[in-house]
Structures are given as structure tokens and as C-alpha cells.
Amino acid sequence: MILIFLRTFAIGLLGAIIFSFIGLPIPWLLGSMLMTLLFQLKSSWKIGWHPIFRNIGLVIAGYMIGYAFTLEALQEMVRYFPMMLLINVIFFILFIAVSFAVSKWARLDLGTAMTCCAPGGLQQVVVFAEEQKTLNITVVTFYHVMRLLAIITFVPFIVSSNHSSIAAESPLEKYSWILFGLMILCYGAGIVFQFIKVPTAYLLGPVFFVMICNLLSIPVPVMPENLLHIAQLFIGIYMGLLLKRDKLKKMKSHIVYAIGSCVILIGVAFLISEWMAHHFMDFATSFLSVVPGGVDQMGIIAASIQAEVTVVTSFQLFRILFLSIIIIPFVKYMVHREQRKVRS
Known part of the structure; x- marks a missing residue:
């Protein structure tokens, strides 16, 4: 088993190099x-x-994101609330339209198609699909993994072509026992968040822990850049293992529809981001905020290119909240309605 982990680490490291x-x-x-x-x-x-x-990678990313959440940053976020709501309403309407199209063309039941097309929230959507029993969990997982891989692959290129990343001057980055101790506490926060079933617990636990430290004026050391590279490496390897060879063979007929729905979502996100870039913020920050990826992946990309990580994280967290409160209950209602039609 150790040999397998070392081999996988070497493969991922080779790709990074x-x-x-x-x-x-x-x-x-x-x-x-x-x-x-x-x-x-x-x-x-x-x-x-x-x-x-x-989990270690997510804890490191969460620490860096939480470090950026100061009182000033939180106060700044209040003015973006109407924009967050508007964007999610737009994606909700788009999600319904794409779901009906996928249901018709891919010959899926409406409940499975809607679950496949739900914008973002891989973990929440897959758990929901497992609970419903009547949905095709294999197809749902495939669509979301394909979208996640496509977003992680293409978003950095889109952002980098519209954003000149200039290394920001930062305080002296160094390793210390204080940093090591805080990282252990951050991991503990992740365990607590997982216990209370918070999504992406090992990212959000450290984010809120370090943010609270900032708000209480407790000194928090700067994260050395090498640790961010380790986080990216660990998460990147995990992401690369999500798509299994046997599942890909079974899902050949769905590849076109999975990619097509992903292109539509990214395309709409691009158009919204271009508009936002002219009125509110730089393109990199707006695109990472709008694109329906995960808060962990978009947050770590934002931290890597010196985008406004607090804005990106806030928009993505609001998406998770909107997904949990509006989209998933709506899909559940549609699934039950379809089941009642079949019974009658």
C-alpha cells in the first residue's frame, strides 16, 4: 500500500514539475x-x-483563505449580496433549461437529469442522489466529475489569459512552531465541521477558525508559498483519481451531453464575469466567483494567482447555501412529482 501511495505521489509530482x-x-x-x-x-x-x-491539502488551503478574511474584507462583502443572489437566480433558470434538454436528448429521467445538471456542490448532490434511491447515482457522479475536471482544467487558462498575475509583496514567510500548532488546530476544526456535517469540512473548518483568530486580533503567521504548492499537489492527485476507467467505458453515450452542459455553464459564467469585470472587480476574481466550481478548488486557484480570495470564497459559499436551500429541495420536489405520475 505504501508503494502505491509513493508511486502516485511521484506521478503527481512529475506532472507538477x-x-x-x-x-x-x-x-x-x-x-x-x-x-x-x-x-x-x-x-x-x-x-x-x-x-x-x-484533507491536509484542504486544511492548508483553508488556512490561506481564512488568513485573507479580515473585518474590512467582511464589511466589503455586504455590498455584493444582491449580485450573489442575482447570479444564482440566473444559474437556477439556466439549470432548469439545461436539465430538460439533457433529459430529452440523453434519455434520462427528469430527476436524474436535474441532479446531473445542478450547478456546483459535487458532495451535496451525490449524497442527495444516494438518498433518493430512484436516481441513477453512477450517471450523476459521472456528470459532476466530468464538469469538475473540465472546470479545473480550463478555468486557470481562461483566467490567466485575462489576468496578469503579479506576485504581491507579502510579509516574510517562514515556518514556525506557532504555524505548526495552528495547522494542527485547523485540522481539528475540520474534524469538528465534518462531525456536524458541514460540506467541505476540512476547508471551511480552517477558514472559519483562522478568520475568527483575525477578528479577535490573534496574530496569525503568513502561510509559506511552498505549503500552498503541497496543498495543490495533494488536491490535484485526488482530483485526477476521481474519473475511473471502467466508469468512463460505461458512460460513453453521456460524454457529449456532460461536456455540452459544462460548456454552457462555463460560457454563461464567462459572459457574466466580463460584465462584472467592467463594473465591480477584476476578471479573474469575478470569473472564479461566478463559475460553478467548488469552493475549495476556486479558492485555491484564487490564492495562487493573487485574486481577491475573500470575494471568491464568499460567492462560492453563497452558491453552496443556495444549492442546499433552493435547488436540492426543488429537485426533490420534481423527483417526487415524477414518481407520483408514474404510479398514477
């Missing part, structure tokens, strides 16, 4: 993810990754 050498964006995340995905699909070698490494 290659992407760094040829100057591609977010190399530690993208390189490790795509190299691991390539080996997963094409090689006969057995590779695997323990969830604890992903």
Missing part, C-alpha cells in the same frame, strides 16, 4: 491532476491516494 517547466498556469494543481488522470485511464499500474492527504 513538467507543467512548471513549460510555464503552464497553476502547475502544482493542474500538472498533478492531469498526469494522475492520464495514468489512471491509460496505465495498468495500480495507483491510489489516501483521503487524509486530500
Whole structure:
């Protein structure tokens, strides 16, 4: 088992080094993810990754995101609330339209199609699909994994082509026992959040823990950049292992529809972001805020390119809230309505 983990780590590290050498964006995340995905699909070698490494990566990312949440940043976020609500309403309408199209063309029941097309929230949607029993969990997982991989692959290129990342001057970054102790406490916060069933617990636990430290004026050390690279590497390897070879073979007929729905969502996000970039914020921040990815992935990309990580995280957290309160109950209602039609 240790040999498998070491082999997987070496494969991911090789991808990160290659992407760094040829100057591609977010190399530690993208390189490790795509190299691991390539080996997963094409090689006969057995590779695997323990969830604890992903959790460590999320804790590091959560620390860095929480570090940016100061009182001033939180006060600034209040003015974006109407924009958050408007964007999610637009995506809700789009989600309904795309769901009906996928249901018709891919010959899926409406409940499964709507669950496949729900914008963002991989973990919440998959758990919901498992609870419903009547939905095709394999198809739902495939659509969301395909969308997540597509977003993580293409978003950094879109952002980097519209955003010149200039390394911001920051306080001296160094390792210390205080930093090490806070990281352990952050991991503990992740465990607590997981226990109370908060989504993306190992990211949001540290975010809120470090944010509270900031608000209480407790000194929080700056995160060394090398630790962010480790987080990207660990998360990238995990992402690369999400798409299994056997599932891909079974889902060939759905690949076009999965990619098509993803292109529509990213395209609409791009148009909204262009408009926002002219009125509210820079393009990188607006696109990472609007695109229906995960709060963990978008947050770590934002931190990597010096976008406004507090804005990105706030928009993505609001999306999770909107998904949980509006979209999932709506899908549940539609599923039950379809079941009543079948029975009658």
C-alpha cells in the first residue's frame, strides 16, 4: 500500500514539475491532476491516494483563505449580496433549461437529469442522489466529475489569459512552531465541521477558525508559498483519481451531453464575469466567483494567482447555501412529482 501511495505521489509530482517547466498556469494543481488522470485511464499500474492527504491539502488551503478574511474584507462583502443572489437566480433558470434538454436528448429521467445538471456542490448532490434511491447515482457522479475536471482544467487558462498575475509583496514567510500548532488546530476544526456535517469540512473548518483568530486580533503567521504548492499537489492527485476507467467505458453515450452542459455553464459564467469585470472587480476574481466550481478548488486557484480570495470564497459559499436551500429541495420536489405520475 505504501508503494502505491509513493508511486502516485511521484506521478503527481512529475506532472507538477513538467507543467512548471513549460510555464503552464497553476502547475502544482493542474500538472498533478492531469498526469494522475492520464495514468489512471491509460496505465495498468495500480495507483491510489489516501483521503487524509486530500484533507491536509484542504486544511492548508483553508488556512490561506481564512488568513485573507479580515473585518474590512467582511464589511466589503455586504455590498455584493444582491449580485450573489442575482447570479444564482440566473444559474437556477439556466439549470432548469439545461436539465430538460439533457433529459430529452440523453434519455434520462427528469430527476436524474436535474441532479446531473445542478450547478456546483459535487458532495451535496451525490449524497442527495444516494438518498433518493430512484436516481441513477453512477450517471450523476459521472456528470459532476466530468464538469469538475473540465472546470479545473480550463478555468486557470481562461483566467490567466485575462489576468496578469503579479506576485504581491507579502510579509516574510517562514515556518514556525506557532504555524505548526495552528495547522494542527485547523485540522481539528475540520474534524469538528465534518462531525456536524458541514460540506467541505476540512476547508471551511480552517477558514472559519483562522478568520475568527483575525477578528479577535490573534496574530496569525503568513502561510509559506511552498505549503500552498503541497496543498495543490495533494488536491490535484485526488482530483485526477476521481474519473475511473471502467466508469468512463460505461458512460460513453453521456460524454457529449456532460461536456455540452459544462460548456454552457462555463460560457454563461464567462459572459457574466466580463460584465462584472467592467463594473465591480477584476476578471479573474469575478470569473472564479461566478463559475460553478467548488469552493475549495476556486479558492485555491484564487490564492495562487493573487485574486481577491475573500470575494471568491464568499460567492462560492453563497452558491453552496443556495444549492442546499433552493435547488436540492426543488429537485426533490420534481423527483417526487415524477414518481407520483408514474404510479398514477
